Amino acid sequence: MKHETTVLIVGAGPAGISTSACLNLKNIPNIVLERDDSFASLWKKRSYDRLKLHLASQFCELPYMSFPPNLPTFISKNDFLEYLETYVFHFNVNPLHQRDVESAIFDNADGKWHVKVMNVENNVVEYYAAKFLVVATGENSEGFVPKIEGLDGFGGKIMHSSEYANGKSFEEKDVLVVGCGNSGMEIAYDLSNWGARTSIVVRSPVSSLLVHVLTKEMVQVGMFLLKYIPCNIVDQMVMMLSKLTYGDLSVFGLKRPNKGPFYLKKITGKSPVIDVGTVDKIKQKQVKVLPSIKKIKGNYIKFIDGKRKRFDALIFATGYKSTVTKWLKDGVLFNENGMPKKRSPSHWKGEKGIYCVGFASAGLFGISSDAKNVVEDISRILMHV
Numbered sequence: 487m488k489h490e491t492t493v494l495i496v497g498a499g500p501a502g503i504s505t506s507a508c509l510n511l512k513n514i515p516n517i518v519l520e521r522d523d524s525f526a527s528l529w530k531k532r533s534y535d536r537l538k539l540h541l542a543s544q545f546c547e548l549p550y551m552s553f554p555p556n557l558p559t560f561i562s563k564n565d566f567l568e569y570l571e572t573y574v575f576h577f578n579v580n581p582l583h584q585r586d587v588e589s590a591i592f593d594n595a596d597g598k599w600h601v602k603v604m605n606v607e608n609n610v611v612e613y614y615a616a617k618f619l620v621v622a623t624g625e626n627s628e629g630f631v632p633k634i635e636g637l638d639g640f641g642g643k644i645m646h647s648s649e650y651a652n653g654k655s656f657e658e659k660d661v662l663v664v665g666c667g668n669s670g671m672e673i674a675y676d677l678s679n680w681g682a683r684t685s686i687v688v689r690s691p692v693s694s695l696l697v698h699v700l701t702k703e704m705v706q707v708g709m710f711l712l713k714y715i716p717c718n719i720v721d722q723m724v725m726m727l728s729k730l731t732y733g734d735l736s737v738f739g740l741k742r743p744n745k746g747p748f749y750l751k752k753i754t755g756k757s758p759v760i761d762v763g764t765v766d767k768i769k770q771k772q773v774k775v776l777p778s779i780k781k782i783k784g785n786y787i788k789f790i791d792g793k794r795k796r797f798d799a800l801i802f803a804t805g806y807k808s809t810v811t812k813w814l815k816d817g818v819l820f821n822e823n824g825m826p827k828k829r830s831p832s833h834w835k836g837e838k839g840i841y842c843v844g845f846a847s848a849g850l851f852g853i854s855s856d857a858k859n860v861v862e863d864i865s866r867i868l869m870h871v
């Protein structure tokens with residue numbers, strides 16, 4: 487049997503949920519397919535305990551619902567999850583769980599997307615069809631771990647940042663965090679608080695890790711000013727504040743790029759590091775900075791500066807990859823990395839009724855705007871048929 491609807495949404499993270507909510511408000515039939523056994527699985531199962539939103543709450547709202555007024559500016563993971571619970575209930579969003587989308591093909595004959603789904607609860611294949619397909623599987627669908635010589639033979643524990651909850655089991659252990667994006671920097675801070683002897687790999691200036699380090703307040707002020715002042719001026723102000731607060735961090739391998747943080751976020755999607763106290767720990771030598779890994783032998787890690795050190799655990803905070811190309815080969819909307827071919831703001835629409843929500847590297851703010859754009863477009867098309 488084939489399940490027919492108007493819009494099929496793949497993924498029930500913030501992107502899928504908000505798209506379904508916007509469609510429900512317009513009474514457009516839709517089905518949300520989610521591979522996990524709950525919605526917002528990244529937030530529920532694949533993010534660390536101490537996670538708080540890095541952006542002020544007004545930049546993290548999903549369409550048509552504000553956060554409760556009693557919440558602090560920077561919301562905790564649990565409060566965000568409670569907000570999502572209220573959101574799905576209020577907008578009557580009902581994802582079908584344990585539905586892993588395996589393929590999606592457009593059929594010119596009937597003008598519909600045909601989607602093959604594995605119901606992982608009972609191992610039965612299901613088929614769905616719809617005029618519109620919204621890809622909402624996210625930029626963080628799968629953890630990325632680089633290939634390193636000897637990694638398979640590492641004698642200690644290996645995990646990706648998405649599997650890290652807290653540092654309870656790492657007390658008194660030697661732990662190496664690889665990667666110093668927002669996940670790596672915060673996990674290193676957490677590990678150190680839990681009493682782990684913590685080191686973090688910052689790519690050496692040779693392969694140059696150019697990164698802005700800001701506080702969440704600097705980002706908050708910057709986001710506010712961007713509404714009124716050109717990006718280059720906001721960037722200069724924020725960079726000046728960062729210099730005054732942190733000084734020169736290049737001795738720790740963290741080199742400030744010439745281009746500003748908001749400009750770089752817009753052009754490359756790369757977020758600045760929003761410091762939660764890790765920089766202070768680095769300066770106090772409570773978190774040690776090490777260069778890139780050359781190879782691994784047993785429990786020993788050899789670094790590119792020739793030094794060697796023993797570790798009990800490796801935590802890869804080396805980012806994520808999109809998994810869209812595993813099940814979708816549309817050739818138009820997405821490139822070979824499963825990311826939109828077109829840059830924001832025209833990234834969200836493909837051909838033949840395919841869309842994506844949540845692929846603009848613009849966080850929850852970008853998701854909200856994508857969802858509204860996509861649903862407006864679908865609604866306009868439906869009104870003209």
Ligand SMILES: Cc1cc2nc3c(=O)[nH]c(=O)nc-3n(C[C@H](O)[C@H](O)[C@H](O)COP(=O)(O)OP(=O)(O)OC[C@H]3O[C@@H](n4cnc5c(N)ncnc54)[C@H](O)[C@@H]3O)c2cc1C
Nearest residue numbers: 497498499500501520521528539540587623624844849850
């Ligand atoms: C640790 C972390 C913290 C973040 N914090 C912030 C923040 O504070 N502020 C901010 O603005 N942004 C933040 N982001 C960025 C972004 O907003 C979040 O990643 C957000 O959850 C993205 O929502 P999404 O719905 O696009 O993707 P996801 O939340 O990843 O949801 C995608 C869903 O699709 C499902 N799926 C994937 N493949 C399939 C398939 N084949 N079939 C069926 N279902 C599938 C997944 O199981 C998942 O539930 C953070 C990201 C991370 C990793």
Ligand SMILES: NC(=O)C1=CN([C@@H]2O[C@H](COP(=O)(O)OP(=O)(O)OC[C@H]3O[C@@H](n4cnc5c(N)ncnc54)[C@H](OP(=O)(O)O)[C@@H]3O)[C@@H](O)[C@H]2O)C=CC1
Nearest residue numbers: 538539540632664665666667668669670757803804805806
């Ligand atoms: N509270 C919050 O709001 C949080 C938000 N986030 C967001 O989630 C998204 C994902 O963040 P994150 O998980 O940190 O991933 P990122 O992709 O942002 O960072 C990965 C880091 O790993 C480095 N890296 C990759 N490969 C290697 C390697 N072989 N050796 C050494 N370093 C390597 C990258 O360096 P390079 O750039 O040189 O490739 C980069 O610094 C981001 O948008 C982030 O802002 C994450 C955590 C908390």
Ligand SMILES: O=C(O)C(=O)Cc1c[nH]c2ccccc12
Nearest residue numbers: 540705751757758847848849850
């Ligand atoms: O946390 C993230 O990864 C985000 O993408 C959120 C975000 C959107 N715009 C920004 C500008 C500066 C820092 C973070 C973000």
